[in-house]
Amino acid sequence: MKMNRIGIAGTCLLISFVAAWAAPAVAPPPAPSRVGQRLPADQQVLTQWIDRQAQPVAEAGEAPLLPVVQELQDLIESDPVLFMLFTQMFEQVPRKPPYLNDPTGQPQIRDYPHMLRVLNQILTQAPAFNQTGLVGFPINAILDWPMGTPAGATAFLDPRVNRQLKKILNHWAAFLSSPESCAVLTDDPDTGWFSATAQEAMPTFVADFVCDPALPHYGFTSWDDFFTRTFREGRRPVANADDDAIVANACESAPYRVARNVQLRDTFWIKAQPYSLTHMLANDPWASRFEGATVYQAFLSALSYHRWHSPVSGTIVKTRLIDGSYYAEALSAGYDPAGPNDSQSYITQVAARALVFIEADNPAIGLMACLFVGMAEVSSNEITVSEGQHVEKGEQLGMFHFGGSTHCLIFRPQVQIEFDLHGQEPGPHSANIPVRARIATVAPAPAAAP
Numbered sequence: 001m002k003m004n005r006i007g008i009a010g011t012c013l014l015i016s017f018v019a020a021w022a023a024p025a026v027a028p029p030p031a032p033s034r035v036g037q038r039l040p041a042d043q044q045v046l047t048q049w050i051d052r053q054a055q056p057v058a059e060a061g062e063a064p065l066l067p068v069v070q071e072l073q074d075l076i077e078s079d080p081v082l083f084m085l086f087t088q089m090f091e092q093v094p095r096k097p098p099y100l101n102d103p104t105g106q107p108q109i110r111d112y113p114h115m116l117r118v119l120n121q122i123l124t125q126a127p128a129f130n131q132t133g134l135v136g137f138p139i140n141a142i143l144d145w146p147m148g149t150p151a152g153a154t155a156f157l158d159p160r161v162n163r164q165l166k167k168i169l170n171h172w173a174a175f176l177s178s179p180e181s182c183a184v185l186t187d188d189p190d191t192g193w194f195s196a197t198a199q200e201a202m203p204t205f206v207a208d209f210v211c212d213p214a215l216p217h218y219g220f221t222s223w224d225d226f227f228t229r230t231f232r233e234g235r236r237p238v239a240n241a242d243d244d245a246i247v248a249n250a251c252e253s254a255p256y257r258v259a260r261n262v263q264l265r266d267t268f269w270i271k272a273q274p275y276s277l278t279h280m281l282a283n284d285p286w287a288s289r290f291e292g293a294t295v296y297q298a299f300l301s302a303l304s305y306h307r308w309h310s311p312v313s314g315t316i317v318k319t320r321l322i323d324g325s326y327y328a329e330a331l332s333a334g335y336d337p338a339g340p341n342d343s344q345s346y347i348t349q350v351a352a353r354a355l356v357f358i359e360a361d362n363p364a365i366g367l368m369a370c371l372f373v374g375m376a377e378v379s380s381n382e383i384t385v386s387e388g389q390h391v392e393k394g395e396q397l398g399m400f401h402f403g404g405s406t407h408c409l410i411f412r413p414q415v416q417i418e419f420d421l422h423g424q425e426p427g428p429h430s431a432n433i434p435v436r437a438r439i440a441t442v443a444p445a446p447a448a449a450p
Contacts, residue, residue: 068171071164073112075160090115119168194218209232236252238393248393249433251407253406255296255433257296279349280410292413308400312361314390317367321355325350351374355372356398357370364444370408373407381400384398417440417442420440421433
């Protein structure tokens with residue numbers, strides 16, 4: 001088992017839209033929507049949420065920071081380049097709505113010291129149920145505008161910053177994996193995820209997922225345990241289990257892009273965000289085998305099931321955990337009100353991610369790659385298979401912890417594949433296709449010449 005415990009707290013403040021758990025697999029999303037429902041469609045809801053986080057910090061004054069947060073402040077203030085960038089990123093945010101301004105016209109998050117104090121507060125919170133609006137990425141919400149500035153785009157690619165963010169998110173992970181995080185897994189009418197109101201929003205929860213309402217917290221031992229829950233047997237059957245020409249959906253996810261003839265190296269930072277295989281695969285020596293590849297990308301919503309399953313039957317031939325960025329987004333995307341959602345293709349090259357190579361039993365597929373990419377806080381990529389292990393189509397490969405993310409299936413250029421996206425076009429308004437459902441069919445390999 002491999003696990004990159006980076007950012008296990010990716011959906012730490014899930015405040016609503018819980019009904020999406022029980023929604024039909026393919027349904028029109030609410031409008032206006034943001035990819036993955038990680039931040040509320042209504043900017044006012046997000047603004048009010050930020051107010052609720054920032055106000056207690058302002059009232060508390062200069063409270064001591066947790067050691068991991070203090071280390072980030074020391075890093076920023078000891079390095080002249082980082083000090084400049086973290087100062088400039090807040091100065092570069094436009095001083096007008098909707099750029100996170102309070103009623104006086106001042107930015108809600110005023111500068112990097114204020115940001116650190118709000119971050120410090122979030123690391124001590126457990127997610128509570130609330131129907132008013134979803135903030136799927138709380139840290140991402142705080143940085144939503146600064147990370148889209150020129151200074152922010154540079155600062156959040158810095159390896160030193162990302163190493164410290166990894167430590168901060170690991171600290172949060174420890175709390176959210178502890179019994180103390182079960183405090184909201186109750187029937188409390190205001191905050192409980194098993195309250196009457198929550199059950200109305202999740203009417204099929206008990207039928208869908210392995211749990212026991214007779215046990216404390218329905219049998220879940222932590223918030224992480226609750227969030228990485230598993231489907232009951234039979235709830236997500238494997239499509240055409242005995243037909244190796246059928247490719248199954250690796251995640252409970254919505255199609256984002258299908259790209260063909262993908263180049264080995266490309267200018268992934270421009271507006272179109274083309275894929276660049278060498279960088280996606282972190283300079284893996286096998287990258288050249290995929291030049292001209294077909295890439296299928298799909299995104300998980302903040303409320304999706306977050307385990308990964310093999311799209312084909314085959315042998316695991318290589319796995320890698322790749323460190324990367326957490327709050328980097330493409331500057332060419334402009335100010336993204338739910339960043340990095342508009343940068344989903346870009347971050348496949350730079351974000352923390354897990355890579356699994358599979359040699360499919362079907363020779364018409366052969367070697368393929370599965371890339372599971374963390375977004376913002378959601379960068380805890382756990383691989384649960386080993387090199388040399390044979391997996392059946394639909395068998396678990398690993399999981400994200402705490403939240404929505406994105407993933408790619410990469411097929412070599414000789415693979416003749418046609419996608420079945422269940423009657424919808426890929427893009428930001430597509431809806432989830434069930435995990436292990438059919439997403440593609442592969443034509444037989446050409447017969448060898450006599």
